[in-house]
Amino acid sequence: MQNTQGTLDYAFFIDPSRCIGCEACVNACAECETHRGHTMIHLEFLDREHTIATVPTVCMHCHRPTCAEVCPADAIKQTEDGIVQSSLKPRCIACSNCVLACPFGVPKMKSDLEQMMKCDMCYDRTSAGKRPMCATVCPSQALAYVPMDTILRMRPEKPTNVFFFGNEHVTTKVFMMAPREVDAINVDITDFMWESQS
Amino acid sequence: MARPPIDEAALVTRYGPHPNYEPPGGWQSEAQDPAQKLVPTHCCFCGQQCGIQLKVRNNQVIGFEPWEEFPFNRGMLCPKGVKRYMQSTHPDRLLAPLLRDASGFRPVPWSEALSFTATRLRQIQERHGRDAVAVFGGASLTTEKAYLLGKFSRVALGTRHIDYNGRLCMVSAGTAYKLVFGVDRAPNPWSDIPLADVMIIAGSNTAECSPITTDYVWRFHDAGGKLIVIDPRMTPITRNADLYLPVRPGTDLALFLAMMHVILRDGLENRSFIERHTTGFEAVAESAKSWEPATAGRITGVPPEAIVKAAHWFAKAERGFALHARGLEHHSKGVENVLGLINLCLATGNIGREGAGCVMITGQGNGQGGREHGQKCDQLPGQRSISDPEARRHVAKVWGIEPNEIPQAGYSAMEIIDAIHRGEIKGLLSICFNPIVSLPDANFTQEALEKLEFLGVIDFFMSETAHYADVVLAGSLQEEEEGVTCNVEGRVIHIRQAVTPPGNALPDSQIVCDLARELGRGHFFSFRSPREIFNELREASRGGIADYYGITYEKIDKQMGVFWPCPSEDHPGTPRLFEGGRTFHPDGKAHFQVTEYRESGDPVNDAYPIYLTTGRVVSHYLSGTQTRRIGALVDQYPEPRVEIHPRLAAAHDIQDKDWVIVTTRRSEMRVQAAVVRTIRPDTIFIAYHWPGSKSVNRLTHRTLDPRSKIPEYKVSACRIRKER
Numbered sequence: 001m002q003n004t005q006g007t008l009d010y011a012f013f014i015d016p017s018r019c020i021g022c023e024a025c026v027n028a029c030a031e032c033e034t035h036r037g038h039t040m041i042h043l044e045f046l047d048r049e050h051t052i053a054t055v056p057t058v059c060m061h062c063h064r065p066t067c068a069e070v071c072p073a074d075a076i077k078q079t080e081d082g083i084v085q086s087s088l089k090p091r092c093i094a095c096s097n098c099v100l101a102c103p104f105g106v107p108k109m110k111s112d113l114e115q116m117m118k119c120d121m122c123y124d125r126t127s128a129g130k131r132p133m134c135a136t137v138c139p140s141q142a143l144a145y146v147p148m149d150t151i152l153r154m155r156p157e158k159p160t161n162v163f164f165f166g167n168e169h170v171t172t173k174v175f176m177m178a179p180r181e182v183d184a185i186n187v188d189i190t191d192f193m194w195e196s197q198s
Numbered sequence: 199m200a201r202p203p204i205d206e207a208a209l210v211t212r213y214g215p216h217p218n219y220e221p222p223g224g225w226q227s228e229a230q231d232p233a234q235k236l237v238p239t240h241c242c243f244c245g246q247q248c249g250i251q252l253k254v255r256n257n258q259v260i261g262f263e264p265w266e267e268f269p270f271n272r273g274m275l276c277p278k279g280v281k282r283y284m285q286s287t288h289p290d291r292l293l294a295p296l297l298r299d300a301s302g303f304r305p306v307p308w309s310e311a312l313s314f315t316a317t318r319l320r321q322i323q324e325r326h327g328r329d330a331v332a333v334f335g336g337a338s339l340t341t342e343k344a345y346l347l348g349k350f351s352r353v354a355l356g357t358r359h360i361d362y363n364g365r366l367c368m369v370s371a372g373t374a375y376k377l378v379f380g381v382d383r384a385p386n387p388w389s390d391i392p393l394a395d396v397m398i399i400a401g402s403n404t405a406e407c408s409p410i411t412t413d414y415v416w417r418f419h420d421a422g423g424k425l426i427v428i429d430p431r432m433t434p435i436t437r438n439a440d441l442y443l444p445v446r447p448g449t450d451l452a453l454f455l456a457m458m459h460v461i462l463r464d465g466l467e468n469r470s471f472i473e474r475h476t477t478g479f480e481a482v483a484e485s486a487k488s489w490e491p492a493t494a495g496r497i498t499g500v501p502p503e504a505i506v507k508a509a510h511w512f513a514k515a516e517r518g519f520a521l522h523a524r525g526l527e528h529h530s531k532g533v534e535n536v537l538g539l540i541n542l543c544l545a546t547g548n549i550g551r552e553g554a555g556c557v558m559i560t561g562q563g564n565g566q567g568g569r570e571h572g573q574k575c576d577q578l579p580g581q582r583s584i585s586d587p588e589a590r591r592h593v594a595k596v597w598g599i600e601p602n603e604i605p606q607a608g609y610s611a612m613e614i615i616d617a618i619h620r621g622e623i624k625g626l627l628s629i630c631f632n633p634i635v636s637l638p639d640a641n642f643t644q645e646a647l648e649k650l651e652f653l654g655v656i657d658f659f660m661s662e663t664a665h666y667a668d669v670v671l672a673g674s675l676q677e678e679e680e681g682v683t684c685n686v687e688g689r690v691i692h693i694r695q696a697v698t699p700p701g702n703a704l705p706d707s708q709i710v711c712d713l714a715r716e717l718g719r720g721h722f723f724s725f726r727s728p729r730e731i732f733n734e735l736r737e738a739s740r741g742g743i744a745d746y747y748g749i750t751y752e753k754i755d756k757q758m759g760v761f762w763p764c765p766s767e768d769h770p771g772t773p774r775l776f777e778g779g780r781t782f783h784p785d786g787k788a789h790f791q792v793t794e795y796r797e798s799g800d801p802v803n804d805a806y807p808i809y810l811t812t813g814r815v816v817s818h819y820l821s822g823t824q825t826r827r828i829g830a831l832v833d834q835y836p837e838p839r840v841e842i843h844p845r846l847a848a849a850h851d852i853q854d855k856d857w858v859i860v861t862t863r864r865s866e867m868r869v870q871a872a873v874v875r876t877i878r879p880d881t882i883f884i885a886y887h888w889p890g891s892k893s894v895n896r897l898t899h900r901t902l903d904p905r906s907k908i909p910e911y912k913v914s915a916c917r918i919r920k921e922r
Contacts, residue, residue, distance in 0.1 A: 008761040020409065020412055020437075021816075022276050022406065022409050023817070028275070031230065036225040050875050051845070051876070052565060053437060136274070137276065137280060139274045139410045139412050139899075140412040142417060154420060156420055
C-alpha cells in the first residue's frame with residue numbers, strides 16, 4: 001500500500017463486495033454542482049445471468065494520470081490536491097484519447113457537449129470540506145469517504161492503491177479494498193501464469 | 199357506475215404518468231438562482247424514513263442535500279431518496295379538485311367538490327345504512343393524517359369500515375408480535391444489528407426494499423458475524439451470506455420447525471430463559487418433534503445438512519438476531535411463518551438484549567406509525583383494541599362522544615373490496631391507496647370499483663384507481679404538511695413542511711376536516727394545524743400500548759427521534775423493548791405459539807406447476823404512483839421482467855429478453871424474460887409496481903391469512919410459455 005496521507009485524513013475507498021447495484025451513486029452523481037444532470041459513475045452488473053455481483057467505478061485519480069499524459073491538447077489538469085479534473089472545455093478537442101487510454105475505463109466522452117467529462121471527486125464539495133455525493137449516499141458503503149483510520153479499524157479487508165496492468169504500474173489517490181494478504185492488484189492474466197513467474 | 203369516463207390511454211396522456219427528468223428551472227438553474235433554505239426532514243419512500251434535507255427556492259423543492267447528522271442513515275440514501283425531490287413541481291401534479299364528466303374530469307372549486315362528496319356519501323348512508331360507505335387509508339400518510347382519518351370514519355361518517363394499505367404489508371408480523379409479546383413494533387433499534395454474532399435474514403430483499411439496512415448488515419459481517427439468508431432468490435444481500443438456504447416459496451415454516459427440531463434434539467435451547475421468561479414452550483416442542491431435517495428438506499428444497507448448520511449456528515450464538523419482511527408474511531400462513539421464526543428466538547433466549555432479537559422490517563413510509571393510531575379496522579389510537587370497553591371509554595372521552603357512538607370493528611381492506619363486489623358497500627373514500635395496482639387479482643378489484651355508486655379519491659397524482667373516481671380531491675405530498683412518522687425501528691420522527699401544496703391543492707388534513715364540516719360534524723374537527731392534531735393524538739394514545747403522550751415535535755428535534763412508548767414528557771423513550779425479558783403481556787412473559795404447516799392457497803399441480811412470487815425492485819415504491827413519474831427511476835427499471843432460471847428457461851425454449859406468457863388460474867400476462875441463475879428453477883419472480891397489462895397482480899390470488907387478512911402475494915401457481 002502506498003499511502004501518502006495521514007490516517008486521519010479523509011480518503012476515498014471502493015469495496016465492490018459490498019455493492020448492491022442500487023444505483024444511488026449513479027443518481028446522486030448527477031446532483032453534483034460541477035456537472036449537474038450528468039452522471040460520471042460507472043455501475044456494472046458483471047453478468048446478471050450468472051451473478052448478482054455489481055461493481056461501482058469512480059475515477060481513481062492516478063498519481064500520474066494516463067489520461068492527462070496522452071491528451072494532445074493538454075486539457076486534463078491535476079490540481080495540487082491530487083484530483084484529476086474533467087477536461088478544460090476551451091482546450092478539449094473531443095478526440096477520446098483519454099477514454100481509450102485510461103486503464104480503469106473512467107472518462108466519458110460527452111458527444112453532445114464535445115467534451116470529456118469524468119468524476120472529479122465532487123470537487124465543489126470535497127474542496128469545501130464536504131464528502132462526495134456518491135460516497136455520502138451509498139447505502140452499502142461500497143463507496144466510502146472516511147478517514148483511513150476508520151477503514152483500517154472497521155473493515156476486514158485492506159485498502160490498496162497499487163495496480164499492475166501488465167507492465168503498467170499505476171498508483172492512485174482512491175483506494176480499492178482487497179483481501180488482507182494482497183498488497184497490489186494485478187489485472188493482467190499473465191501475472192498469474194506459470195510462464196511469467198518462472 | 200364508476201367506469202373510467204374516457205379510455206385509459208386518454209387519461210394517461212392527460213394526467214400521466216409522465217417521467218420527470220429535471221428539477222424546476224432545469225439542471226443549471228440552481229447555479230444562477232440558489233436555494234433559499236435547507237429543510238431537514240425525511241424521505242417519503244419506505245419504512246427506513248431516511249433523514250434528508252430538501253433544498254427550497256420560491257416555495258418549490260429544487261434538490262436535496264444529505265443529512266449526515268441524522269443517526270439512522272447518516273446521509274445515506276437509495277436512488278428513490280436521491281430523486282424523491284422531483285415530485286413537488288411535477289407536471290402531473292393535480293392542482294385543483296376534479297369532478298368527472300363525459301369528457302373525463304373537469305376542475306371545480308373546492309366548495310363544489312366538497313359538497314358533492316359529502317352529499318353523495320350521505321345519500322348512500324341514508325339509503326343503505328352507515329356501513330354502506332367505507333374508507334381506505336394508507337401507510338405513507340403522516341401519523342396525524344392516519345389518526346385523523348380513523349376519527350373521521352368513526353365520528354364524521356360513523357362507519358365501521360376503515361382499513362388501509364398496510365393490510366398488504368405489516369399485519370402478519372403485527373399479529374404475530376402481538377400474540378407473542380403483546381405489542382406490534384420492531385423490538386430492537388437498528389444500532390443492535392452490527393452487535394449480533396449470527397443473523398438470519400428471512401424473506402427480505404433487504405438491499406432493494408430497505409437499502410439503508412444493508413450497511414448495518416455489512417458492518418455486522420465486517421465484525422465477524424455469520425449471515426444466514428433464507429429466500430427463493432439470491433437477492434443482493436446474499437452476496438456476503440455465509441449460509442444461503444434457497445427455500446421453496448411458501449415453505450419457510452417447515453424450515454423453522456425443522457430448525458426447532460434440531461435445536462431441541464441437540465439440547466441447544468436456553469432452558470433458563472425459557473423457564474423464566476416464556477409460556478407455552480412444551481406444546482411448541484411437541485409440535486416440532488416430527489420435523490426431521492430430511493422431512494423439511496423434501497418440502498423446502500433446502501439440504502438437511504444446511505438446515506442443521508443454520509440451527510446450530512443460531513442456537514450457539516451468544517447474540518442471535520433475526521430480520522424478516524414480506525417474504526415470510528405475504529402468505530396464507532404469514533402469521534405462522536413469523537411465529538415460527540420468533541419461536542426460534544425465544545427458544546434460544548434471543549430477545550430484549552443488545553445485539554439479540556427478532557425484528558420485522560417495516561416496508562411502507564409510515565408503515566409503523568400508520569398502523570398505531572386508528573386507521574386499522576379493529577384498532578383505536580395507541581394500538582388499542584376497538585372491542586376493549588376501557589379503550590372505547592378513553593378514546594370517546596378524548597373525542598367528546600359517547601363510547602357507544604364508536605362503531606365496532608369493520609372489514610379489512612380485502613374484505614372491503616369483497617363487500618363492494620357483492621354490493622354491500624356502495625361508497626368508498628380512498629386516500630393514499632391504489633388498490634387497482636396493489637391488491638391481488640386485479641380483475642376482481644376492477645369489477646368491484648366498477649360497481650361502486652360513489653368513489654372519492656384524495657391524491658396528489660391521478661392514480662390508476664382515481665380513473666374510476668367520481669371526484670378526485672387534489673391533496674398534498676409528504677413535504678407539504680408537517681407531522682410525524684415512525685420509522686422501521688419504532689423511532690418517531692418529525693416531518694417538516696418544506697413547501698405548501700401547489701396551485702389549489704390542499705393539505706390532506708385540511709381536506710378531511712373540511713369534509714367533516716360538510717358532513718355537519720365540523721365541531722369534532724376544528725384543528726387549525728397538524729400540531730393540534732398531534733396533541734389530541736398524544737392524549738388519545740395516552741396509557742395505550744403505542745403511548746405517544748410524552749412525545750412533542752420539539753423533543754423529536756432535540757433527540758433526533760423518540761422511540762415509543764414514551765408515557766411522559768420527562769421520559770426519554772424506549773429504543774429497545776423487552777429488556778430483562780419482560781414483554782407487554784400482563785404476565786410479562788413471551789408466549790410461545792404453536793404453528794401448523796399447511797399448503798398455500800393456490801397450490802401447484804400439473805396444469806400450473808411453477809411457483810410465481812412477486813415483490814419490489816430498488817427504484818420503485820409500492821404501486822408506482824410516485825416512482826413511475828420520476829424519469830431516472832423509470833429508466834432504471836422501466837417495465838416488469840420475469841426472472842427465470844436457465845434450466846426452466848431451456849425447458850420452455852426461452853432465451854434472455856424473449857417475451858413470455860405467464861398464466862395463473864386467474865389471468866395471464868406478457869412479460870420479457872430475464873434469464874438468471876439467482877432464482878430457484880421451480881420459481882419465477884415478477885415485480886408488482888405497474889398497472890393494466892403490466893400488472894402481475896392480475897395473476898395473484900385472493901387467499902388471505904385467516905388472522906392477519908394479508909393476501910398471499912408470495913405464492914401463486916403458474917405455467918409459462920414462450921410467445922410465438
